[in-house]
Amino acid sequence: MSKTIVITGASDGIGLAAARQLVRGGHRVVMVGRSPHKTRTAAEELGADHYTADFAHLGDVRALAAKLATRHPRIDVLMNNAGAILGERTVTEDGFEESFQVNYLAHFLLTTLLIDPLLTGGASVVQTSSNAARLSSRVDLDDLDNSRRYSPVRAYGNAKMELILFTRELHRRYHSLGLSAVAFHPGGVASGFARTSRSPVGTLFRSPVPGLFFQSPAKAAGQMLWLATSEPGRNWASGGYYEKRILRAVKAPSVAPDLLWDRSTELLGLAP
Template identity: 45%
Template sequence: MTGRTIVVTGGSDGIGAEAARQIARARPEHRLVVVGRSAQKTAAVAREVAAAAHFAADYTRLDDVRRLAADIRGSVDRIDALANNAGGIFGERTATVDGNEKTFQVNLLAPFLLTHLLLEPLRAGDGIVVNTSSASARFVGKVDVNDLNHEKTYAPMRAYGDAKLANILFARGLHARYRSAGINAVAFDPGNVRTGFGAENDGLLTRLLYRTPLSRLALIPPERGGANLAHFLTGTPGVDWEPGLFYSQRKPARPWQNNRQVNDEALIDRFWHRAAQLAGVEP
């Protein structure tokens, strides 16, 4: 078999679907596994890109994530690249069936668990893990290890920014712990993309940016965001991008684009242990 086996989560819509389409057109030798929340939409994208397999999973249920990992392991013997791309911003604070705040679980804890459950096939392949973050990690993100579930304070955009900052800490922690095992982790901001993002949030800023004609001026098309994701999934670590870093689209984030917590190694370690505890995996 030639080419990479690439797992794209959040692949039923938005930049995940666009990345899958672009990879299928430009690199038909790659084998795609498409994962999404909607079974119908995921199946449609999978047919379009001739995916090797596709699965639906609800990230508000960690048992769904465990089942998804088992399904993926049963369908492929190696994973060369995993896109942790599923996520969203939501409205009022809601607890999942697992007892976690929904924004945190969907954007961070579920992909954290999935990645851990797929470490064996990742080690067997090229071991690329790409976490989709956001510019909100810089502007509103602040990770409080003692309040990852926002039990003390909650606001939709703040919870989203915190989770997207945590995606960067997750990538850096993964790189530090598993680079010797061949895991190459990176986080990136795809840009402000014109998609269905924020459909469950009625905040004024979200409505203005994503549901009015302003979106044509303020946001980039999903094709461009998908191309940015595809760049990391099909690129060569150490050549096209450096593992362990955070990128603004395809360029290393400059100091003003980075949250200062990104370089706090002690915080990353504390965060890692707390996330592992909540996910029920070994730290």
């Protein structure tokens, strides 16, 4: 059955690879990207709807949510895939540390603003997380902006752990109403990811190493496609985190998912 599938970070990497395969599979794909030129070019290639939004600007995210809700009153899958490892600590015009905002808070905002079309579609929310969540995160509810002991990798890991906690809370709040949520680690990908990062990780991705040892975007997109097109409850567990299609336990930080949710709504000025 054809689905309406919204993909953020769809103009490059695994997002674009997934979009190509989903269009070939007969699904209606809605592509969201940061670059107007790259997003438009990719969407025209596939004959897909497209929107641009820079997640470093929450006004873009709010406008995107309004357009999507109007144009697509039923969404079957939302793939929260956009993300980046950055460099030195930077604060956005919205007043948040950039990695926290781009990798987590903007996705939280987009998803909660789209909750009505997601519930109408009995949707799956698929979050691109990372094994950095369990390897390098130190989430602190009193320091979500990473103002203490900042490093690019830790800030990225924190945001990816926050996505896992968000996934659990989405499941708890909305699964009884038909919504499912899942997070996954795509593995190392030979793509443009992190090449512009102002960090040692960026140096690695600008070297020949990813091309020699990492998987192609098309192969890495396989797990994302599996989660988007298969049946929650039968093929995968809502609220879970997956690596290589295997449900993996992640040691939770001291932050409870419901408290992170409440703090996020407070920061964004959303109704409880």
